[in-house]
Amino acid sequence: MAAFGVFWGFITSRFPRIDPGSDDQVQLILRPPSFKQYSQIVWDGLLKMLQPRVLLRAQKPLRHTLTLRPLNPRTYATAVEEPIPSESQQTFTSTSINSSFAPPPIVIDSNASFAMRTYTPRTPGVRHLKRAINDHLWKGRPFLPLTFAKKGHGKGGRNNSGRVTIRHRGGGHKTRIRTVDFERMVPGPHMVERIEHDPGRTAHIALLNEEATGKKSYIVAPEGMRAGDVVQSYRAGIPKDLLDSMGGAVDPGVLAAKTAWRGNCLPLHMIPMGSIVYNVGSAKGRGAVFCRSAGTYAVVISKDDASTKGGQKHVTVKLQSGEVRKVSRDACATIGVASNPHYQHEQLGKAGRKRWLNIRPTVRGLAMNACDHPHGGGRGKSKGNVDPVSPWGMPAKGGYKTRPVRNPNKWVVTPRVRNGGKRRAK
Numbered sequence: 001m002a003a004f005g006v007f008w009g010f011i012t013s014r015f016p017r018i019d020p021g022s023d024d025q026v027q028l029i030l031r032p033p034s035f036k037q038y039s040q041i042v043w044d045g046l047l048k049m050l051q052p053r054v055l056l057r058a059q060k061p062l063r064h065t066l067t068l069r070p071l072n073p074r075t076y077a078t079a080v081e082e083p084i085p086s087e088s089q090q091t092f093t094s095t096s097i098n099s100s101f102a103p104p105p106i107v108i109d110s111n112a113s114f115a116m117r118t119y120t121p122r123t124p125g126v127r128h129l130k131r132a133i134n135d136h137l138w139k140g141r142p143f144l145p146l147t148f149a150k151k152g153h154g155k156g157g158r159n160n161s162g163r164v165t166i167r168h169r170g171g172g173h174k175t176r177i178r179t180v181d182f183e184r185m186v187p188g189p190h191m192v193e194r195i196e197h198d199p200g201r202t203a204h205i206a207l208l209n210e211e212a213t214g215k216k217s218y219i220v221a222p223e224g225m226r227a228g229d230v231v232q233s234y235r236a237g238i239p240k241d242l243l244d245s246m247g248g249a250v251d252p253g254v255l256a257a258k259t260a261w262r263g264n265c266l267p268l269h270m271i272p273m274g275s276i277v278y279n280v281g282s283a284k285g286r287g288a289v290f291c292r293s294a295g296t297y298a299v300v301i302s303k304d305d306a307s308t309k310g311g312q313k314h315v316t317v318k319l320q321s322g323e324v325r326k327v328s329r330d331a332c333a334t335i336g337v338a339s340n341p342h343y344q345h346e347q348l349g350k351a352g353r354k355r356w357l358n359i360r361p362t363v364r365g366l367a368m369n370a371c372d373h374p375h376g377g378g379r380g381k382s383k384g385n386v387d388p389v390s391p392w393g394m395p396a397k398g399g400y401k402t403r404p405v406r407n408p409n410k411w412v413v414t415p416r417v418r419n420g421g422k423r424r425a426k
Contacts, residue, residue: 114342114345115133116130116131116132116133116342116345116346117130117131117132117133118130124350125349125350125352125353126349127349128347128349129347129348129349129350130345130346130347130349131346132340132342132343132345132346134197134204134340136195136226136227137195137196137197137204138194138195138196138197138207142176142178142196143207143216143218144176145216146178146179146216146217146218147176147177147178147179148176148177148179149174149176149177150174150175150176150177150200151174155169155170155171155172155358156169156170157169157170167360168359168360168361168362169358169359169360170358170360171355171358171360172355172356172357172358172359173199173356173357173358175199175200177200178196178198178200178205178218179218180198180201180205180218180219180220181217181218181219182220182279182281182287182288182289182292183235183286183287183288183332184219184233184235184265184332184334185233185235185236186210186215186217186233186236187232187233187234187235187236187237187239188210188211188212188232188233189210189211189230189231189232190208190209190210190211190217190230190231190232190233191208191209191211191228191229191230192206192207192208192209192221192225192226192227192228192229192230192231192263193206193207193208193209193216193227194206194207194227195207195221195225195226195227195339196218201220201292201293201294202293202294202340202343203220203221203292203293203294203295203338203339203340203343204220204221204294204339204340205218205219205220205221206218206219206220206221206225206263208231219231219263219334220278220279220288220292220334220338220339221263221339222262222263222278222334222335222336222337222338222339223295223336223337223338223339223340223341224262224336224339225262225263225336225339229263231261231263231264231265232259232264232265233264233265233266234259234264234265234266234267234270235265235266235267235332238250238255242255242258242259245258246258252272255270256270256271256272260272260275260335261335262335262336263334263335263336264334264335265279265332265333265334266332266333266334266335267329267330267331267332267333268280268300268303268315268317268327268328268329268330268331268332268333269303269313269315269329269330271300271333271335272300273300273301273302273303274299274300275299275300275335276297276298276299276335276336276337277291277297277298277299277300277317277333277334277335277336278291278292278296278297278298278333278334278336278337278338279291279292279332279333279334279338280298280317280327280331280332280333281327281328281331281332281333282327282328282331282411283327283328283331284328284330284331285330286331286332287332288332288333288334290317290319291319291320291338292338293338294338294339294340294341294343294344295337295338295339295340295341295342295343295344296320296337296338297320297336297337297338298317298318298319298320298333299317299318300315300316300317300333301316301317301318301324302315302316303315303316303329304316304326304329312328312329313329314326314327314328314329315327315328315329315331316413317333319416321416321417322414322416322417323412323414323415323416324412324413324414325409325411325412325413326411326413327411365383365391366381366382366383372391373391374386374389374391374393375388375389
């Protein structure tokens with residue numbers, strides 16, 4: 001359309017408009033141009049139409065005429081997807097004193113998308129089976145000197161007199177209990193040999209090899225730990241070589257940068273505020289008692305300067321349930337998040353796998369006989385004119401309080417939010 005406009009403008013300039021009041025223009029129309037003149041006019045118009053475009057095309061580089069990309073460059077950054085290196089190409093972390101910065105601990109977002117391993121439904125038992133993808137786990141047997149057989153009273157839920165103290169237990173697969181070191185009092189670097197599955201807990205365990213003596217031990221592995229990593233424990237104090245590298249004076253910032261690494265065990269007073277920890281202890285010289293299951297962690301909130309009557313200071317931590325409590329400043333804690341965070345999304349797929357885990361069926365009281373439960377007996381699905389109670393007659397719903405009021409836990413600063421007998425909002 002632009003070319004036609006240029007051509008039509010040139011033609012109309014050679015042939016002016018007719019004015020009825022002008023005799024010269026009437027004579028011009030009466031004497032039309034010859035074919036040769038008309039051809040020359042048309043040819044001149046075409047050359048004038050094409051001349052600017054030929055000049056513009058000659059000024060452009062050849063690469064603009066041969067490519068399809070736009071002439072103006074991008075003024076924004078573009079993201080490039082890099083290939084994920086294989087496990088053999090990944091660099092392992094180390095806790096040597098020459099390192100200056102520690103990698104941040106991995107925090108698992110429960111709302112983030114992730115992949116679960118599913119199976120072709122060749123049998124009904126695997127149709128709804130879902131498992132977390134943990135291809136890095138050890139495929140062989142455990143280190144036998146650190147295990148012992150689980151036999152006798154530990155499987156049926158009985159006490160030493162043979163009475164059932166824990167219901168719905170029994171009939172599980174035979175297994176060996178792994179001896180896990182929750183205290184970690186041995187100093188020095190420890191090499192991670194492998195990450196193993198522990199049938200007695202939801203989190204994974206790591207087999208450590210002490211570099212000085214070659215002694216082996218099990219610990220609860222943090223998320224992201226792999227074979228070849230080196231971890232240490234600083235519960236016995238700051239090593240002399242680390243103190244010399246800081247010039248003989250303890251700088252809290254430099255000390256945290258050299259010690260607060262994933263998998264390292266430290267006293268809580270050496271851990272910076274805001275750090276994410278697991279395997280948290282409660283007192284000096286004891287092992288970990290909090291945040292030991294899969295995917296759990298706590299956050300160090302504050303450090304108290306005021307001491308108690310015995311001269312002991314405390315550190316305040318916040319648990320995942322929302323409970324805020326005080327623990328001893330010399331209690332242990334491990335940097336990171338407990339491994340296997342996607343355990344909560346696994347599906348067993350069939351009732352038999354529940355029995356393999358030493359869990360027996362849970363029968364409703366309404367389906368029992370009257371001699372077995374207060375809700376039992378009667379005709380049809382009716383529990384009678386009684387309020388919901390436990391098998392021993394205690395009120396089961398409505399927020400009935402069974403905890404003694406006059407003996408509160410003095411270590412709890414803010415208790416966790418309880419539902420008061422009501423359903424929790426999803």
